[in-house]
Amino acid sequence: MATSTSGAAWKSGDVVSDQFPAGLRVLVVDDDPTCLMILEKMLRTCLYEVTKCNRAEHALSLLRENKNGFDIVISDVHMPDMNGFKLLEHIGLEMDLPVIMMSADDGKDVVMKGVTHGACDYLIKPVRIEALKNIWQHVVRKKKNEWRELEQSGSVEEGDRSAKPSEDADYSSSANEGNWKSSKKRRDEDEEAEERDDTSTLKKPRVVWSVELHQQFVAAVNQLGIDKAVPKKILELMNVPGLTRENVASHLQKYRLYLRRLSGQHQTSMNNSFINPQEASFGAMTSLNGIDLQTLAVAGQIPAQSLATLQAAGLGRSTAKPGIPLPLVDQRNLFSFENPKLRFGEGQQQQQQHLGTSKPVNLLHGIPTSMEPKQLTSLHQSAQSLGMNMQVNTHGAQNSSLLMQMNQPQSRGQILNDTASSHVPRLPTTQTIVSTGLASGVLGRNGITNNGRGAGYNPVMQNSSMLNFPNGFPLGSASTMSGLPSQGSFQEEVTSEVKGSVSFAASYDIFNDLNQHKSNDWDIQNVGLTFDASQQSNSIPSGSLDLVHQGFSGSQRNMPVRNQSNVGKPMYSIGDIGHGNAQNTSQHLNTLLGDNSIRIKTERNTDVLADNGFFPEQFGQDDLMSALLKQQQEGITPAENQFDFDGYSMDNIPV
């Protein structure tokens, strides 16, 4: 059937295949050969293009290598080399593909776990072919959501979102020949009509906070003083045509959260309780969302309410999306909340522990921000990663919060750019990200950042601020987590890395820096983390991804494009960043894998911020914290939450 043609259609995203859903590119992962065989045959009967895989690691590397090569993933929950939920997280973070979980168990708990981790569906074995016939709906839904998100973000650089829109359009509108804008517009009008409340003629154009734009923003904020920085004044200082006060206001909000997170992280001893990722924290973290939240909630760190809010907020987009984003968001939120809270002495330790504390701050050490780029790249790679872009952006965008808000969906590419540019001035090409939608951006960033990272994200190395990028720096943190088993939640790893690197600001960039500084701090334990230093691209070692994901358990995964990206993605980029910092990244990743993933995030954020000037020391941490918390409480957009999360592990990061 139209496997080839459909495949092409799907890939290009330009044209909706008439035979849709025929040709849907499915990756099925199951360690049981019998089940795998049956599933493959069933899927082929549905006219899908099937790739089967019996190991999670292999599946991840397949996904990473072919970012846009798959539309949906079906995975078993129990696999020997990696917990299915971890895989779920990884995928959500890195690629933002819809993932369907399968299991012979139909226990409520495990199904819930799937939901919280962001699975868009849960099938009980024996799987009926009828159930498989409809899986395409998840793909469409996701794209639709991404579309919506993109549009909402108000892109300043609309051209960037070329990749995603067309894909979405393909699914929903048929024959959208890649005219992203038009389809986007169409979608905007159709779906976002309610958003039309701004001065602009069409629904308010989304602002894409590119790196440069963000840098301008930060410069303006710094000039005014964080306490005095009001949107109006910032807007004036920035003097960017087309930018509205509202855009700035929301961005500022996110930025504040980010700073808060960073500062909070600094304060709390990063190491505190970084529990060895391999320890319980992993266990707890694994399901990130579920467990972490619980842990956090239980710890009293996160008020149940805020958690809920966070989750809701974080999910923001995710709500619209199939479960995947949610879980991540929650997790992230948890962390973010926790961090601030913890930082303030509430129990930071707990967080850290949760996060995957095993690795003390060093998580980021080795992980230069380059991670981001990598992640971005990787993210970018997959068309599907539109969601990812968002994530990446967050990472890249130093302002985790900023990025997050930004609009993860659309601006994937943009975000990348933003982050790239903003964070790493050095990143030369990050800008490209915007246009290509993450991928390019990421790549640009990664490549450049990695190389130049040292320059840009050196801050990361600072250790003190590790948490710069909450959202996506998991990679950075990974490094610290070296000891962490790959299973460690991604978050944990992140944190750990963050810790180490401190300057993990740009998440990806930081990675590079980190690597440079710390590089050998962490041994890459990750399952396969083999970051190639030179690979800027997304080829994050499969192992690394695992790390990242692991850290991010649940929450990250769930976070819809946006959040996830931050959390999980950054980490991945570390892998990508590999170039040059391969070892670091791997180290980082390792750490990331550990519970530190979370921590890393926080660390990274700080680093990134610090480095890029985003994180002005002047900001009172308390102030940030409160702002952060407040925002979270209010259900700030997921993007924001994302940032928060990143910071969560900051505490753990040894400064």
Place this chain on the structure above:
Amino acid sequence: MESNNNSLRQQIADMRQSLFDEEMLDRHYRTVEELSDKDHPNFAEEVMTMYFRDSTKLIAIFENALENAPFNFIVLDKYLHQLKGSSASIGAKKVWEKINEMRDCLRERDIEGTRTVLQQLKKEHDNLRGRIEPYFRMLRQVGPSEIAQRPK
């Protein structure tokens, strides 16, 4: 010849039906059968062969793990979980039921109970294999594609 073939087919059909009647196989097996097509006329046989190959190994591993303390219940349950998934997918009803019983025992940390049910499981497993193998052999004799498609 023709009549031989026909009677063979009939025999095969009866064999198949009795597997269902005795609940050794359930409707999920039919699903597997229906997946056969021109490209894979013997798909059901391939699947069953693969199933028995892996399940036999898994049962042996499980039995071994159950012999001496300390018992890693998590790992033991994992084995069963996997066995359950594959058995369910091919419609091995009785085998599947025994697996569930074993999981219940394990959950209660009842090693002896688990061992007892394990023996029952092995018996059901062997029974199924003993009936399926000749069935497929005969199927091949009469011509797989036709037989495979014959609904029952």
